[in-house]
Amino acid sequence: MKSGIIGARGVGKTTVFHALTGLAPVAGQGDAKNRARPGQIKVADPRLDFLEITYGSKKKIPVELTMLDFAPNPKEQKEGAALDASLLPLIRDVDALLIVVPEFAGRAMPLAATVESVEGELVFADFDQAERRLERLKKEKGPIDFERGALEKCLKWLEQGRPLRALELTAQELQAFASFGFLSRKPVLAVANCDADRATAELSAADRAALEARGLDVFRLAGAFESELWELDAAGQAEMLQAAGLAQPARDRLITALYRHLGLLTFYTAGEPEAHAWSLHRGDSALEAAARIHSDIARGFIRAEVVAYADFAALRSDAKVKEAGKLRLEGRDYVMQDGDIIHIRFKV
Ligand SMILES: Nc1nc2c(ncn2[C@@H]2O[C@H](COP(=O)(O)OP(=O)(O)OP(=O)(O)O)[C@@H](O)[C@H]2O)c(=O)[nH]1
Ligand SMILES: [Mg+2]
DSSP: OEEEEEOSTTSSHHHHHHHHHOOOOOTTOOOSSOOEEEEEEEOOOHHHHHHHHHHTOSEEEOOEEEEEEEOOOTTTOOTTOSSOGGGGGGGTTOSEEEEEEEOSTTOOOOHHHHHHHHHHHHHHHHHHHHHHHHHHHHHSOSSOHHHHHHHHHHHHHHHTTOOGGGSOOOHHHHHHTTTTOOGGGSOEEEEEEOOGGGTTOOOOHHHHHHHHHTTOEEEEEOHHHHHHHTTSOHHHHHHHHHHTTOSSOHHHHHHHHHHHHHTEEEEEEESSSEEEEEEEETTOBHHHHHHHHOHHHHHTEEEEEEEOHHHHHHHOSHHHHHHTTOOEEEOTTOBOOTTOEEEEEEOO
16 A cells, blocks of 8 residues: 655655654655655554464564655746646656645645645546557557547546546446546545644545545644654653643554545454455455465465454464354455455465
8 A cells, every 4th residue: 555645846745754654854855766755554453463363373463554755856846836747747646645735834835726736636646548549549440449439438538627536437438447547536535734733634624625525634744843742752642742632643544534435444364474454355255365465375275264353352372263163264255354364265
């Protein structure tokens, strides 16, 4: 799970990255070739802690979400541009976008309008890409009618300035576009980078309506304040958060928001060697869960032994789970549930 942090120049993208990952800005970050800086957020997970203790696992491996911060490219960015155009090719393979909008004193921009202008750049990039592909198809000979029709449908939509995420596409159309990495189809979280005293402020009704209409979630984060948290120990952090009226640091709230917005769940594999948490899309099958673990395990998939987390937590051992009849044998099409603990039998 990789999220790219984007937005206009100087809106606090690197500060938000620091707040979320604990990685402080480095001088002269990035060069023309390598502009993305990755940072990890380890997902705090009490269920995983319980599995580690109960199994006496030697290792604990939490879900990690990757954030990408991009070094600015002074050459290519026009003053006041909504988005650095040279970033567009770098965000084609991310799973989600965080659009940063500044709300801190001295640099406030209107939330909904700013997100819309960044989205406009994504829509424009998709339009450009679809149009070029269509031009190429028109020159080629052969049975290309399906993709042509699908592209024309997209172009018509994009022309009205609307993101592709709001356009219904058939499975076949999605398949045809699988390699395109359309930007305006990516899930977006708007991040309002505010001062600490506004960290829990409500959205205005107008902003909420505008963003909901676009299928976007908003996340409020006091970037500078949250970056400073990393300099303190756990007790100091808790005190500082409490003083600001916050129950959790932004990284934990962001994880919840991303999970909800991207429709993710967590499943586990656990034993003495390691307790391991994995993220998966809601609706994915046991076979897809197997593929997350290892392609060989998916290829040789026979059956999944599954126990719900709540059942394991109540019974506290594999033997008791079995005895109580709570261990299920499921096939490859089984739809994974949040908290499932699985063991996959496979043969290669
Ligand atoms: N008060 C306050 N200042 C902030 C906050 N976030 C960023 N700033 C300031 O805004 C300036 C730009 O912050 P960066 O995080 O470097 O912004 P950026 O979007 O990464 O900038 P570029 O990478 O150059 O486009 C810095 O001077 C920060 O100190 C915030 O939450 N509060
Ligand atoms: Mg930066």
